[in-house]
Amino acid sequence: MIPLRLLAHPAFAPYAIAHAVYVDIIAGRAAPPPDVPFFVPPPPRTVSAIDYERRVVEHNELIVRADNLHDVMNALVWLTFPKSKRAISVAHVALGVTADGKTRPRRRDVLTLFDEAGAIILSQRDDLKKLHEAHEWRALFVTHRQGFINEARPILFGHGALEQLGSNPHRGLTVKALWLPLAHDTPVADADAWMVSHIVSGTLLAENEHRLPLPIVGVPGWFAENEQADFYDDIDVFRPLRATKTA
Numbered sequence: 506m507i508p509l510r511l512l513a514h515p516a517f518a519p520y521a522i523a524h525a526v527y528v529d530i531i532a533g534r535a536a537p538p539p540d541v542p543f544f545v546p547p548p549p550r551t552v553s554a555i556d557y558e559r560r561v562v563e564h565n566e567l568i569v570r571a572d573n574l575h576d577v578m579n580a581l582v583w584l585t586f587p588k589s590k591r592a593i594s595v596a597h598v599a600l601g602v603t604a605d606g607k608t609r610p611r612r613r614d615v616l617t618l619f620d621e622a623g624a625i626i627l628s629q630r631d632d633l634k635k636l637h638e639a640h641e642w643r644a645l646f647v648t649h650r651q652g653f654i655n656e657a658r659p660i661l662f663g664h665g666a667l668e669q670l671g672s673n674p675h676r677g678l679t680v681k682a683l684w685l686p687l688a689h690d691t692p693v694a695d696a697d698a699w700m701v702s703h704i705v706s707g708t709l710l711a712e713n714e715h716r717l718p719l720p721i722v723g724v725p726g727w728f729a730e731n732e733q734a735d736f737y738d739d740i741d742v743f744r745p746l747r748a749t750k751t752a
Contacts, residue, residue: 506577511671515727519660519693520667523584531571540587542567544580554617555609558597574671578664585693586662588701593620596704612712619710621665624682624719627689627696628657634684637717640746642737646723654725658689660696661721670721677742681716683709718744 507524511517517524529535530544537543545566552560552568560566567583570576583590593616600610628634633653636645645653659682661667666680687696703709720742722728730736737743 506572506574508574508671510674511667514670516659516661516670516721516724517667520578520581520585523581526584527577527580538584538587540591541583544569546570555597555601558594561591561594562598575664575668578667578671582662582664582667586697586700588697589662589704590620592701592704593710596710610712612710615710615712615714618681619683619716620663622663622680623716624659624661624663624666624680624721625696625700626657626659626682626684626719627687627691628684629686629688630656633657637682637684637719640718640744642723642743643734646725646731646737647734650725656689658691659719659721659724660693666721676722677720678722679718679720679742682719683714683716 512524526535526538530537542561542565545568547568547570557568560568567580568576569580596616597613600613602609626634626637630652633645633649633656636649661670661680663680666678669675669678685696685699687699691699700709723731723737723743725731
C-alpha cells in the first residue's frame with residue numbers, strides 16, 4: 506500500500522515502527538495500543554468533518570480506508586503521536602461550529618491545516634529558528650547546514666504531506682512548521698507528551714499562531730539535490746520573507 510519510495514525516504518523514519526504495528530493490526534494479529542482508536546471501515550454515507558472527529562472522541566473509532574494512502578498515513582501518525590492526535594480531535598469537538606451554525610471557529614482551521622500539512626522541528630537552537638523565521642534559507646541550510654543536521658530534527662506530522670511525499674513528491678511541496686524547544690534527540694513519545702499539554706492549554710496550535718513555511722525539498726539529508734548550495738537560489742521554492750507593510 507505504501508509506495509517503496511516513501512518507505513525508503515528519511516522523512517518516513519519516525520513512522521517505521523508504526524508501519525509494522527499497523528500491518529499487524531490490519532492483518533488481525535494485534536489490536537491498536539490502548540491510546541489509539543480502533544480502525545474501522547468507512548460507513549455507507551460520508552460523514553462530516555465534525556462527525557468524523559466525534560466518532561474518534563465519543564466512540565474511539567478512526568475511519569480508515571485500508572486501500573487509501575491518505576488514511577493509512579493518518580493511522581501511522583495516530584500510532585506515533587496518539588496523545589497529540591487525540592487532543593486535536595477533542596479540540597475540534599469542543600470548538601464545534603460558530604454561533605451562526607454555518608462556519609467553524611478559526612482554531613479548527615489551524616488544527617486541520619496542521620493535521621494535514623504540518624511539521625515539527627525539535628531543536629533548542631534559537632539562532633536556527635530565527636534564520637527560518639527570516640527565510641534566510643542559505644544561512645539555515647548551507648552556512649549552518651551541519652548545525653541543522655546535528656541539532657534540529659524535522660518530523661512531518663501532517664498525514665496529507667506524508668501522502669504527497671509518497672504519491673506526488675513535487676519540488677514545491679511545502680509544510681507549515683512549528684519549532685518545539687526540545688532537544689533534537691528527544692524521544693517521539695516525549696515530544697508527543699509535550700505537544701498535548703500545550704494543545705490542551707491552548708498555547709500550541711492557537712488561532713493566531715505563526716507557523717513557518719518549510720519547503721521539504723530543502724531539508725538536509727532528505728533529498729540529494731539540495732547538497733549543492735545554489736539549489737537554494739530558486740526563489741519560487743525558497744521564497745524570501747515578504748516586506749512588512751507600514752502605515
